[in-house]
Amino acid sequence: MDMDKKIHPDLKPIFAEIPAIDFTDLEVIRSMPLFEPAPRSERVAITHRDIPGPEGAPDVPVRIYEPAEKSGLLPALLWIHGGGYILGTYDQDDGLCQRFVETANCVVVSVEYRLAPEHPFPAPVEDCYAALQWLAESAKDLGVDDTRIAIGGASAGGGLTAGLALLARDRGGPNICFQMPLYPMIDDQNTTPSSHEITDNRVWNRSANVAAWRMYLGEDATGDVSPYAAASRAKDLSGLPPVYTCVGELDVFRDETIDYVQRLLQAGVPVEFHIYPGCFHAFEVFIPDADISKRAAAEYVSALARALAKVEE
Numbered sequence: 001m002d003m004d005k006k007i008h009p010d011l012k013p014i015f016a017e018i019p020a021i022d023f024t025d026l027e028v029i030r031s032m033p034l035f036e037p038a039p040r041s042e043r044v045a046i047t048h049r050d051i052p053g054p055e056g057a058p059d060v061p062v063r064i065y066e067p068a069e070k071s072g073l074l075p076a077l078l079w080i081h082g083g084g085y086i087l088g089t090y091d092q093d094d095g096l097c098q099r100f101v102e103t104a105n106c107v108v109v110s111v112e113y114r115l116a117p118e119h120p121f122p123a124p125v126e127d128c129y130a131a132l133q134w135l136a137e138s139a140k141d142l143g144v145d146d147t148r149i150a151i152g153g154a155s156a157g158g159g160l161t162a163g164l165a166l167l168a169r170d171r172g173g174p175n176i177c178f179q180m181p182l183y184p185m186i187d188d189q190n191t192t193p194s195s196h197e198i199t200d201n202r203v204w205n206r207s208a209n210v211a212a213w214r215m216y217l218g219e220d221a222t223g224d225v226s227p228y229a230a231a232s233r234a235k236d237l238s239g240l241p242p243v244y245t246c247v248g249e250l251d252v253f254r255d256e257t258i259d260y261v262q263r264l265l266q267a268g269v270p271v272e273f274h275i276y277p278g279c280f281h282a283f284e285v286f287i288p289d290a291d292i293s294k295r296a297a298a299e300y301v302s303a304l305a306r307a308l309a310k311v312e313e
Contacts, residue, residue: 004201006250010290020201024209026117031089033271037176038095043068043102046094047251051134054126061112062131063090065097066143067105067295075148075177075308076107076139078132080164082282083153084168084185084204084212085116085124096297104305109135109145112312113160120218125163129171132164137176148308150178150241155204155253155282156212158184158245162231162260165240177239178307182300183247183281187232188213188225192255204281209252230255246296248279249261255292274299 007015014094033040042048045068063281079097081088090110093255097108104123113127125252134210139146153161158181165179187195190210195254198205217229243264247257276283284293 001197001199001250003198003203003250008276008283008292009281010292011279011283011287012069014287015202018134018202019077022271023084023087023194023204024211025084033278035092036140038098040094040130041098044099046099051131054123054130057123057126057130057131058114060127060130060134061090062134063094063110064095064142065101065102065108065110070105070143072143073145074105074107074143074239075150076109076135076142076144077104077308078128078135078149078151078164079108079110080128080151080153080157080160081110082112082153082157082185084113084208085121085156085159085216086212087115088156092230096301099301100304103301104308106150106308107142108196109142116212117215117218121216122225123162124168124216125228126162128160129167130169132174132176147175148177149177150180150181150304150308152180152304153184154182154285156185158182159231161187162186163228166231166234167228169239178244179241180244180300180304180307181231182245183251183253184231184245184260185209185212185253185255186230186260187253188217188230189232190284192259194254195252198250198252198280200280203250203252205252213215232260237264237269238264240264240267240269242307243269244300244307246274246276246300248276248281248283250279251281253281271301 053060111131113124161181284296
């Protein structure tokens, strides 16, 4: 596919200048400053904790964002950063997490889960489950209403969100009122049309995706794959919390997201879904000042605020 011909006009000037990126060269890519540090808001207090990890595993670092001035019990969001299961840190979402706090008047707990290939599945999703359990069990101390806990993440964070929702359902809790897996990485099979179409090396593409799944699944890469690793593998999607998701037309994850949305709806799960024409993977992160990027981010931030406010009513 010729991405330059299909790219959205709002993104085209900057997209043309994006350099090629080898997402599979971990030593190089992990050392690259892909995102600028976000300014700190005076209206948001930020603290750090190390919480108990899964049984027999290390503690899990979390970053907690909350209103600098608050009263009463607030809703909460467990946020999971992206990075193909092999990259990233909660630092990259500082600005977004502060925005969630300010817009939705909530507490955000952002998880620094272990990364593959050093820590393949199930380590990342189990770290996230441990954080969800801690958030629910510590709700009173955090000033959180434990009936209003949402989960969300983008890309691999979206995949972990989808897997975490399944895991919490199947283990009988904690209760999740809303999930927001944005352009989620949920299909390890890489057989959809979009998984073949997107080969441009300026964006997350087929080769990066195939390599990342291999690193994440480890020994299970060619065997039976758990739905908690790749949510598209789940046979039963009933009983899951309401969903907001979105994806770009030029995203390698386009078709797996559309398929997952259809299956969620068929299983009786409420879904709001947006697809953005001419937009590549994580476009609103890499080109945040474009009008379509601002619109996409505003839509999912407001979706979270609406969902948490609806539960409160």
